[in-house]
Amino acid sequence: MSKYIMYLRKSRTDHGYAEESVELTLSRHRERLEEFCRQRGIVCDLVLQEVSSADSITGRPEMIRLLQLVESGAYEGVVCIDMDRLSRGSGADQALVINTFKYSDTKIITPSKTYDFALETDEQFAELSLFMAKQEYRQIKKRLYQGRVDSTMEGKWQSAKAPYGYETYKLKGQKGFSLRILPEEAEVVRLIFRLYLSGEDLGCGAVARKLNELGFRSRVGGPWFIRAVHNVLSNPVYTGKVRFSRYKYCTVVENGEISHKTRINKSPLIAQGLHEAIISEEDFRQAQQLLTDRRKTCRHFDQGLMNPLTNIVRCRYCGGRYSLKNARRDGTQMIGCLTKGCRAHSARVDLVEDRILEALHHELDLVFSGAEAGPAGLDLDKTVESLLKKEDALKAKLERQTDAYENGVYDLDVFVERSDRTRAELAAVREEVEALKRQISQREELAPRIRDLIETYKDLGSAEEKNQLLKELIAKVEIRKETAGSRHDDDFELTIFPRIL
Secondary structure, three states: OOOEEEEEEEOOOOOOOOOOOHHHHHHHHHHHHHHHHHHHOOOEEEEEEEEOOOOOHHHOHHHHHHHHHHHOOOOOEEEOOOHHHOOOOOHHHHHHHHHHHHHOOOEEEOOOOEEOOOOHHHHHHHHHHHHHHHHHHHHHHHHHHHHHHHHHHOOOEOOOOOOOOEEEEEOOOOOOEEEEEOHHHHHHHHHHHHHHOOOOOOOHHHHHHHHHHOOOOOOOOOOOOHHHHHHHHHOHHHHOEEEEOOEEEEEEEEOOEEEEEEEEOOOOEEEEOOOOOOOOHHHHHHHHHHHHHHOOOOOOOOOOOOOOOOOOEEEOOOOOEEEEEOOOOOOOOEEEEOOOOOOOOOEEHHHHHHHHHHHHHHHHHHHHHOEOOOOOOOEHHHHHHHHHHHHHHHHHHHHHHHHHHHOOOOOHHHHHHHHHHHHHHHHHHHHHHHHHHHHHHHHHHHHHHHHHHHHHHHHOOOHHHHHHHHHHHEEEEEEEOOOOOHHHOOOOEEEEEEOOO
16 A cells, blocks of 8 residues: 655745634645545555744754655655645755655645656656745745834834733734733833932842842742843833844854854834833933943953853753852862852762763663663663554554455445544554664664763863763753752752753
């Protein structure tokens, strides 16, 4: 029996469905494709769906997975609502999609046309379709951006989230949203400006501590921090203005690879808003002047990286970064949480390093023993073997159901219901088998890299080399340390999040 995949994608910026939820659009597309498949006698073994932009395939994990499955040559075709659901981004992405389907001899099936890349005319038509979709996408992005600029110039609020002190509401009789003052939060905003402009030389940190001492909490119920106070003091929305394009999203090429970065826009669009101001223009201007005058100049030293655990260790309590602190008298390096008021205590760098190496050594033992990490301690190979037996049983069950239908035991409705349930179970088992096989493969690849790190880590001369080596294998490490003092140096817990597993 031929195997097919159904692929569904919805972009949040899709034109024409602005008032329709993402879930409703995907559901509508799926129902349409399922009806189309029933009419054509197509049975989809796997359904992949995602909500993402068409800018780049690299930001679409389900699309990457789809291409990997197509490369295997195990599927007859992919069913989608239209060609532009696969790609309407860069020319490189479009070429990747077409070549993957072409060389694996896999069809693209849409309600309007089936693309068979064995035919030169279909390949040319697919290239033309993707090219036109790319041009349409550019025009849509241009219209959407210009629409947001126009709405900003009209004083309307663009973000889905309202700043502290306000709530959003729908404008009556017209498109767009504006802001409405929340009295209790607005009083806190006024208090922040009063404290900062009081002449007592209070910085953002001092203002945050004062708010916490008075019992005020942020919108999510947590304490106030320096960054939150700074955001309030520097936001022109409190003077009745609206701001658009505060951040710039830049595409850059690094080491031959395309990446996307977010940077602060020094010249955002600011216009008079439709909402009421909380702070006067004069108070806001004075606050900006103070923020500029008090800004510390960053000094760069030639010492290089000093902490081998930079941007790796995080606090379990508040999520803040653990950074290098003043060393002890004996020269022992210490790292501590940067969040003021956090109850976490500092830890010795060398002890944290030892614990990380011990955990990686344990992971290496698991790889060689073939045991799955976790409380169950299951053998991955045996689990795969068991699932493959279950897959064979489900295939046999599906054949029996088909025979029963052909022999008149089942009517069409009963057959469709039971066979669909069996196919869903079969797809779930296959997906689990693929996931376990990937995990086995990843562990085998991981073993030599862990061994290399364990053997060479202590001999590395610089903290920067150690940091780079750790980041290859570890996404982050969470630390929990409740006690202080040299007698409790070993009293801490680590949770390691490997980058590969």
